[in-house]
Amino acid sequence: MTPPAVPRRPEGTQDLLPENLPAWRRLESAVREVFELYGYQEVRPPLFESTALFHKSTGETTDIVEKQMFTVPSRAEGGESFTFRPEFTPGVIRLILENQLLKQRPLLKLWYSGPVFRYERPQKGRYRQFHQFGVEAVGSNDPLIDVETIAAFEHILRKVGVTGHAIRINSMGCTECRGAYRDALRAFIQPNLALYCENCRRRFDRNVFRVLDCKVPADRERNEQAPAAVDSLCEACRAHFAAVQQGLKDAGLSFAVDKRIVRGLDYYTRTVYEFTSPQLGSQDALGGGGRYDGLVAQMGGPDVGAVGFSAGTERVLLAMGEETVARAADFYAVAADDASRSDAFRAAQALRAAGLSGDLDFEGRSLKAQMRSANKAGARFAVIVGSEERAQGRVRVKPMDGGEERVVAIDEAARILKGEKP
Numbered sequence: 001m002t003p004p005a006v007p008r009r010p011e012g013t014q015d016l017l018p019e020n021l022p023a024w025r026r027l028e029s030a031v032r033e034v035f036e037l038y039g040y041q042e043v044r045p046p047l048f049e050s051t052a053l054f055h056k057s058t059g060e061t062t063d064i065v066e067k068q069m070f071t072v073p074s075r076a077e078g079g080e081s082f083t084f085r086p087e088f089t090p091g092v093i094r095l096i097l098e099n100q101l102l103k104q105r106p107l108l109k110l111w112y113s114g115p116v117f118r119y120e121r122p123q124k125g126r127y128r129q130f131h132q133f134g135v136e137a138v139g140s141n142d143p144l145i146d147v148e149t150i151a152a153f154e155h156i157l158r159k160v161g162v163t164g165h166a167i168r169i170n171s172m173g174c175t176e177c178r179g180a181y182r183d184a185l186r187a188f189i190q191p192n193l194a195l196y197c198e199n200c201r202r203r204f205d206r207n208v209f210r211v212l213d214c215k216v217p218a219d220r221e222r223n224e225q226a227p228a229a230v231d232s233l234c235e236a237c238r239a240h241f242a243a244v245q246q247g248l249k250d251a252g253l254s255f256a257v258d259k260r261i262v263r264g265l266d267y268y269t270r271t272v273y274e275f276t277s278p279q280l281g282s283q284d285a286l287g288g289g290g291r292y293d294g295l296v297a298q299m300g301g302p303d304v305g306a307v308g309f310s311a312g313t314e315r316v317l318l319a320m321g322e323e324t325v326a327r328a329a330d331f332y333a334v335a336a337d338d339a340s341r342s343d344a345f346r347a348a349q350a351l352r353a354a355g356l357s358g359d360l361d362f363e364g365r366s367l368k369a370q371m372r373s374a375n376k377a378g379a380r381f382a383v384i385v386g387s388e389e390r391a392q393g394r395v396r397v398k399p400m401d402g403g404e405e406r407v408v409a410i411d412e413a414a415r416i417l418k419g420e421k422p
């Protein structure tokens with residue numbers, strides 16, 4: 001009989017193995033530390049939300065809503081359908097409104113980190129289950145808060161040693177100046193509309209800004225000459241954008257204005273930005289964000305300004321470079337003979353209780369094999385128990401780097417392992 005085939009994980013998902021996790025944890029700690037330095041508080045919305053939430057906020061004509069959602073259809077006639085979050089912002093705004101958080105404070109500064117789901121064609125740096133971290137600052141129109149979100153993202157990257165990335169910013173304008181821009185864009189595309197792909201032709205009517213997001217090379221080339229939102233800004237939006245740029249300069253952050261950044265979601269207004277890394281190849285976006293001044297009101301909340309970003313955790317990890325962290329433990333407890341196995345276990349327990357990390361053999365292997373395991377586990381010390389040590393109620397402490405062995409009581413062994421005794 002052939003053995004059954006080993007199950008495989010779904011395409012576009014990842015298994016995070018023990019050797020991957022030190023880098024993940026390092027990034028996660030940096031994220032938490034930096035966001036807290038900047039006065040952001042953590043929130044954890046559920047992994048899935050009502051499907052309607054994303055239709056209403058992310059936008060009907062976005063790639064995400066049109067083709068990338070992991071949706072669980074309604075289980076009952078006329079019942080609710082749910083979708084695993086393809087991004088955090090809608091869920092976080094829902095959480096703010098449902099829990100009336102804006103009543104407690106006029107400006108909410110929240111951060112999040114966790115898995116996100118998009119049905120995409122998987123490739124290096126692009127997954128169907130990936131992770132994002134980011135912030136939402138809700139309740140202010142101050143351009144300085146746009147700057148602060150960019151500074152916080154930059155701070156995290158610096159803290160984990162990512163360098164060589166670029167910050168590009170743009171302004172999409174507000175609902176006022178959008179009208180003029182929409183007309184300008186339509187007038188530009190109209191004469192060549194028949195040449196555009198089917199997707200673009202459909203989007204021309206439903207949401208013409210989406211045409212600028214098209215990835216078809218010929219369409220992209222045509223769009224090179226398209227008018228840019230930043231050229232049709234109203235007075236207030238121009239002032240806001242100038243203040244953001246001044247704020248970034250004052251904060252010592254280098255950036256470039258890039259008229260082509262539009263961001264693929266419906267809710268963005270005014271400032272939009274992207275962080276890219278040349279180390280990442282074709283999927284070079286580390287993260288991005290911007291203002292979404294209309295979204296909170298559109299979702300039934302007060303008319304307040306808001307700004308946020310989300311970063312791709314896997315992308316930042318790629319930019320941090322491969323990090324192989326050697327396994328390390330304080331001790332490996334070794335039984336010199338079978339009769340000493342339970343004593344070796346007791347010694348391990350006493351050392352763990354003292355805050356020292358370590359392991360021991362559970363296969364009844366020889367002394368020599370146990371010493372090999374101690375080496376492999378990266379233990380700093382072997383703590384050996386044999387009949388001689390047992391008789392004295394002591395253990396033998398052997399530094400794995402070849403230092404001097406000592407036979408001592410377990411409490412003293414703990415002190416030696418902690419470096420409290422020479």
Ligand code: AMP
Nearest residue numbers: 125126127130285286287288311312315
């Ligand atoms: P977006 O809101 O689509 O700009 O996503 C924010 C960030 O998440 C991007 O800049 C990427 O770093 C990351 N990201 C987006 N989609 C994926 C994906 N499918 N796999 C891995 N990371 C992604």
